[in-house]
Amino acid sequence: MTEIFISYNNIFSNLGFDSETVVAQIENGKSGLQKLENKSLLPEPFCAAMLSAEVIKEEFIKIGDASKFTKLEQMLIFSLKKVIDAANIPLNEKVGLVISTTKGNIDLLEKENNFPENRAYLSELGKTIQNFFEFENEAIVLSNACVSGVLAISVAKRFIAEGKYEHVFITSGDLVSKFVLAGFDSFQALSAEPCKPYDKNRTGINLGEVAASALVTSYKENLPKEAVAIWGDATCNDANHISGPSRTGEGLFRSVKIALNESKIAASQIDYISAHGTATPFNDEMEAIAFNRLGMENIPLNSLKGYFGHTLGASGLLETIVGMHFMAKNILFSSKGFSDLGVSKSIKIIKTNTPKPQQIFLKTASGFGGCNTAVVLKKVNN
Template identity: 30%
Template sequence: MSSTVCVVDYDLVCAAGVGLRSLRDSLAAQRSGLVPNRFPGCSLPTYVGEVSAASNYQWPESEVYWTSRNNALVELALQQGSLLDSLQRIRQLVPPERIGLVIGSSTSSIDQAEDAYRTVREQEGRPHDNLRDRVLNPHAPTIYVAHRTGITGPAVTLSTACSSSAKVFATAARWLEAGVVDAVLVGGSDSLCLTVLYGFHSLQLVSTDICRPFDRSRDGINIGEAAGFALLVRSDLPVEHTGIVLSGYGESSDAHHMSHPHPEGAGARRAIEQALARAKLAASQIDYVNLHGTASRVNDLTEGNLMAQLFPESTFMSSTKGWTGHTLGAAGIIEALIAIDTFKTGLLPGTLNLRDADPEIALRLSADNAQGEPTHVMSNSFGFGGNNASLIFSRGRG
């Protein structure tokens, strides 16, 4: 079955905005969502991209079983904009078993596991209210979305570190192209937790400063949290959509190192070239690229020099992690949606917090936003273990 993969609707929550409208305001004003770390139980001197609405989320009594910070982010994202209304329109056309779910996450509901271990130590036994097998589960965000939406089709959770929720688009496209389903709700969510904060600190990857992607003085990442969703359908399904299509995707795994990227970006190059080939586009036709750009010394050097080799100077590129922080398993979808949204707003975000470009990086970037009318945009996500994904979205090819 050959058909175009169309984007029907999308929305998100992150530190820079609860919902797309709020995020658009932050991007336009160059207002970062990063704040000095005050996360409970964590004394690390750093900045974090905390979603305060997740900290304050109150679960209805009937839904208390699902309590977790990650599920709160998922619920907040689902409530934004017209996402659930669009899903309901799809459900009027196809049965719930013909709608798939693909969600990316790296932490899932690990905050609840942390609470359970604390309680075990304090009470010298296993607390009954922590025995929730559908929450203390790597598959938890997908289980919750299925519960929340009534979708009963194929459901998978992808966990490939920072590329997790970029790869959801590729999986969904294969399902749609093969006729396994008629629509797919793709998404990603990751939440702040002590395991992640102290884990990345132990790898000496966390900056004490606000993160500065591609800057000479960059010295590490700021960890953020986020959740986002996009509703995808085949073009032969008679439903109104945005006119935006997933035109290309590429995936690779170079397995160079547990945490460091390949020094020449070999796997990243393969993912990018696959995406361009699938979209039948030359690099010069890409108008905007949302870079992985974490602000770590090695990642930015590798990605920046690779992108300078592959793309002309006319392609506007930026890292948006200065607004959101590195949202790990949610980074793929958050940054893909930021790239997609340039079709609607014409705003091409700059690289926030960039003050002094690293002279060792050939790629020339600007901290300033730009205006444009992109036709093709790309989003890169490169994870631990060499798990790479590159996505291309196009306007009006459906």
């Protein structure tokens, strides 16, 4: 069986424009979340992690003509370029491109913008990225709600295992748009304060916007120090409800179980869990139940939503990249916003940054449509 790795990576967020800077900010306890008042986005005040169009443009003009690309395209291209440059491989027929997003350029449905409406089609977004870098292969756009970022890793792995590609670049991103804010607000799921995953006083989610990119490769040479091998992955539906998680955590339970089986390891061998933790009452409770059913209640766990907000289609890849850097540093990082357990089953939330040698971590995500994903990742360099 081919070993497949997650290699070079980039995070473009309001905490920094590369993974190392962003992780250093997390190490210092800094969050990108801010309380905002912007009636053009939402009638009431909200809390989110956002990047201003001006800041992005200032970076983007170093590599391209900003007037030709939307805000999201600029973020994705900037982020992906860093990874392509670091990887330094020719973009030939053995190199694939996967783009993970839930809503893409959805802000282009608004009446006032400088782009034609067809740019709101996700396939157009795919073509824009593909053409900028002159990829030989057609972009594969994946849009599977909030699990898209983790599922993109599975898709890349499978296409390499099938022999279609040797390397796959993934880029993922979503915006904090009027469209998405209004939707989550209509569910009464937004918190006006910084979110508190798993806490007894949690009141809902914050949205965030980032672009995150990574190289998935079958080449063991030239891996960076934070690289991981993809040992197992799975995605399972709850078969329960389209807008709420299963009360028994069925799909998440099954996803983790299958990913562990494929990895040929026991649950107890996981050193750290990077969970979904959106800070909605139902999601966090569901996760606690699933991790207890898996016998993983004593494995250190965090949610990164307190640093980035919920970054939708990017969140799974973003949080995987952060987890890779955490493992390289051998530190368990605190779950920002958490103080007192607010789920019915005990789970081990990381309260303060703690040094601990780590070899294997689990990344999970769950989303609308009842979808759940899990990947098991093993450190490569010791």
